[in-house]
Amino acid sequence: MSSNSTTTDKKQAILDAALQLFVNKGFNATSTASIAKAAGVATGTLFHHFPTKNDIMNQVFLAIKQEFADNMVTSTQFSGDIEQDAYTLWQKAIDWAIAQPLKQLFFLQYSMSADIDVMIRKQAMTSILSFVVELIEQGKQQGIIANFPSELLLENCHGQYLAAIRFFTDNPHLGGDKIHRDASFTLFWHAMKAQ
Known part of the structure; x- marks a missing residue:
């Protein structure tokens, strides 16, 4: 070795x-x-x-975000239909969370915690998850996604995702239920789409 x-x-x-x-x-x-x-x-x-311990925390956070992002884009065929692409990514994100319970719990505990440096959170959201940023921008340009500040939309996406995985963590028997999975996306999409 x-x-x-x-x-x-x-x-x-x-x-x-x-x-x-x-x-x-x-x-x-x-x-x-x-x-x-x-x-x-x-x-x-x-x-x-x-x-420092904070350096460890920040590296754990970035490594998990990168793994999450890699999983999201691997084998994802983007169709150009913003809502369909968002649906596909949402379902992959839920699948990842269910398949990675320890990492999902870490997200739930620390994604919005002061224990993660603000600049590290921004790096994860804008750089590692740049494909989400691009999807939001395309959706805004096409008038499909609400024309709100992109950083706010991105934080809203993140909050909606955390709410969904908290629900599926608390109700693991519903993790594979299409009605609940689709409802979680619909709630997310209604918060994002242009009126």
Whole structure:
């Protein structure tokens, strides 16, 4: 095993351990020592990769957002029909949340938390999720999506998504129910579309 892959493995072990601890114990109750112990690395190794616990939190957040975004666009055929493309992405987002319960719980606990730096949240929303920004802009240009400030629309999308995954987390037996899944999209779409 090369030194580079060992470094990558240790860094990933730290992120994986932090994710588990942040979800189970909370950010403030999780110490860097407990993260290092759960990751099976020395505390010095943890600080080599991440100078602070906030750096770990921000990296966990960005890594999960990137995984989420990659899942959303992989094998998605955009039709050019804004509502249909939004529906497809919405359903993929719900599928991802159901398939990734720990990461979904992290989103629910921390997506709007002050524990995530504002600039990191903005980077995730505008850069990592740029395909959503593009869809909103196209929809606004076509008069399909309400002509509200794009940043506000993006935050609304995010809030609607968190509400939907909270519902499906609390009611896992409805995660595969088409009526509830479609209703969750309709609620989201009504909040976005032009009147």
